[in-house]
Amino acid sequence: MITNNIKLLDVVALTVDLPEENLWRGQVGTVVEILADGTAMEVEFSDKQGRTYESLGLRPEQFMVLRFEPANPNSQPEMVAI
Known part of the structure; x- marks a missing residue:
């Protein structure tokens, strides 16, 4: 799973039950x-x-950050092992 610097007040969705x-x-x-x-x-x-x-x-691999704007194509996602 890929995460980018999770911040306070980020809106997220669970990826697991x-x-x-x-x-x-x-x-x-x-x-x-x-x-x-x-x-x-x-x-x-x-x-x-x-x-x-x-x-x-929750651990970062249990959710994903929801994006409301196009992603920056120059950003480098951080890989998180599950």
């Missing part, structure tokens, strides 16, 4: 904290009214 948390691939959340020197992130999942229904630490 987490049935024990009742979270499923494709659910959208927001990075609210960088943990363990960037090896994990706290991601908050909220409903349409903005109420948080889950917040948990």
Whole structure:
């Protein structure tokens, strides 16, 4: 999986199912904290009214950052082994 410098408030989507948390691939959340020197992130999942229904630490390989603008063709993606 490829990630590019994940930042606070990045909008992300799960790439894996987490049935024990009742979270499923494709659910959208927001990075609210960088943990363990960037090896994990706290991601908050909220409903349409903005109420948080889950917040948990995830590894970068468990989600992808959603992009709302064209990617910079000169950027070098960072490879993350799964």
